[in-house]
Amino acid sequence: MKPGRTVALVLGCVCALAGFALLCAAVFLGWAYVEQNDNGHLASAAERFRSSANALVSERIDLLDDGEMPRGLSTENVGRVLLRVTSDEPDRPIFVGIGPDDAVDNYLAGVAHTQVTAVEFGPFRPSYREISGDRIPEPPSAQSFWSVAAAGAGTQEVRWDLQPGSWTVVVMNADGSPGISVDVQAGARWNFLGPLALGVLIGAVVLLGAGIALVVTGAIGLGSNGPPPHPVGTSGRVPPPGPPSAPHPARLSGDLDEPLSRWLWLIKWLLALPHFLVLFFLGAGFLVATLVAGVTILCTGRYPRGLFDFNVGVLRWLWRVQFYTYSALGTDRYPPFTLQRTDYPADFDVEYPEHLSRPLVLVKWWLLAIPHYLVLAILVGGWWFGNAATDDGTVSGPWVLGSLLSLLVLVAAIALLFTGRYPRPLFDLVIGINRWAYRVIVYAALLRDEYPPFRLDQGPQEPPQPILPRDQSRAGNQP
Known part of the structure; x- marks a missing residue:
């Protein structure tokens, strides 16, 4: 095997394998883009969350500033989040909102609330951190700092376009009373999935084409100038020839x-x-x-x-x-x-x-x-x-x-x-x-x-x- 053909063969295999991996990724991204069909979102199944406190909150969510985003991409066109919340008591009004983290902290200061710290799937099992307090909060819908919010009986839904900063999701009873038991369904829409899938597909085609060309270049001629049909090895033994x-x-x-x-x-x-x-x-x-x-x-x-x-x-x-x-x-x-x-x-x-x-x-x-x-x-x-x-x-x-x-x-x-x-x-x-x-x-x-x-x-x-x-x-x- 000549060194040049060996290098071409190995590089071709690496390019072809990388192209195949990118092709699989492009198919997955394309599938995810098409499957954003739940009102334009990829949505999870509804899962039950409970708290005996006055509020159920997420951990702080930090989103990048526009200056930290890749070139040509801003937080405004990244996508949006969907939240659907349903109380286990159909007639009980509930509240769901997303607000700045510091404003939510000030609002819930001294109020007993439960923070969701982790979620495991298969089976579903959330982990909580209890934060004690004895202050009775004002009704959440009366606050003006929410970026997006919804309140009322039955299923409440909010759609929030991603924005830079630190944010917290809050679920409460509409009157701020303790004891929360809700089914939460989360979804997201990523606007960049379509262009990303197309870009990855183009990269996959380029790598596959280059890989195939290199493999063919490395393979052609190998063995054509090899030894006789039954060569003698270093041990001096001749392999028994096959019948004519x-x-x-x-x-x-x-x-x-x-x-x-x-x-x-x-x-x-x-x-x-x-x-x-x-x-x-x-x-x-x-x-x-x-x-x-x-x-x-x-x-x-x-x-x-x-x-x-x-x-x-x-x-x-x-x-x-x-x-x-x-x-x-x-x-x-x-x-x-x-x-x-x-x-x-x-x-x-x-x-x-x-x-x-x-x-x-x-x-x-x-x-x-x-x-x-x-x-x-x-x-x-x-x-x-x-x-x-x-x-x-x-x-x-x-x-x-x-x-x-x-x-x-x-x-x-x-x-x-x-x-x-x-x-x-x-x-x-x-x-x-x-x-x-x-x-x-x-x-x-x-x-x-x-x-x-x-x-x-x-x-x-x-x-x-x-x-x-x-x-x-x-x-x-x-x-």
Whole structure:
């Protein structure tokens, strides 16, 4: 991998991932802007607040001055707040208002009141701070300092445009008497959500475009000048070549590299972390390259050779790491950091197709591959942990679900721990399951048009093509 292409590939992956994150943020902001549909507000559910004092107040709310706001944005066009307050006694008049913090403090000086200090959701639970006092307050509606206020029986609603300064929300009985029990619904409208969503969307498109361009630039040419099909590694061992007419163009091999350590598998997840980090970026490049290749195949019927070699190299790298770790545990030899073929005990390769079907690009990766996805969900689905719950919500006990592959590898790990040997039939079955999975990946990634077979071709090497008897082969050549 040339340094320039490596840098382009990594930067492209970072830009593409950042663009995808911004795209998700733009979708969320757009959804929030559209959902401001409760009289133009995003509103919460009504929740019950109680106080035995004369007033129920919020903590001080500090809003920025216009000079502290971002350029082009002022407190006047940020948005507004909606408050709906309903007494649990429909005929009892109530008051709700928002006023300057210092004026509210002067009004409630010496008056018993309750301050809401925190609110927890799921389940809803407010926290209060009681402030003692024995003075009877004047009716709140008689005060002139409120920025916005409403009083009367039934549901009272106020809408307040955000303004700079320090503010306090106050809920009281209209006559100032003690004992408050109300349902409060809060809402807000943010005027900047629409422009912000548009700006984030533009940034996402720019980053995605730049990321795709960099990934394609970094991917094209990788592997085209690589070593011969079966290179000799530093150990001097030549990987066993696949048969010239293998039953499937995707060839996966894995030689059990004995002797194996009894305990090393316990920490392989830690040792493989550098590979996992690199494969994260390579996986993003794989997805982008596959998308570009799909469009190219749809237009020309050919898979760009540079992208093909890159994607096959990513799968080869992934297989080596999986063979080392918990998809096989077939070797203790640390995987190399390369897309190329080496003398590593695990190898993967795909024959380059000269022509691919254009219509199949649209359906084979999702519709036609569904039967294989269902089978692989059982074979290689992974581990799931949880707790079983009864109808009344109580936990009855833990449950564990695991794929067949993970279960087999776990058995192999236990066998290694206690006997120091990997059961050969178990290893052959593990390789067969991985071979099935990689054939499906090759098909879904548009690398080949041959439909994957529904069979477990077990063993370290690909099975040879069946040879017809001599009389049948002669008969096939007769007119």
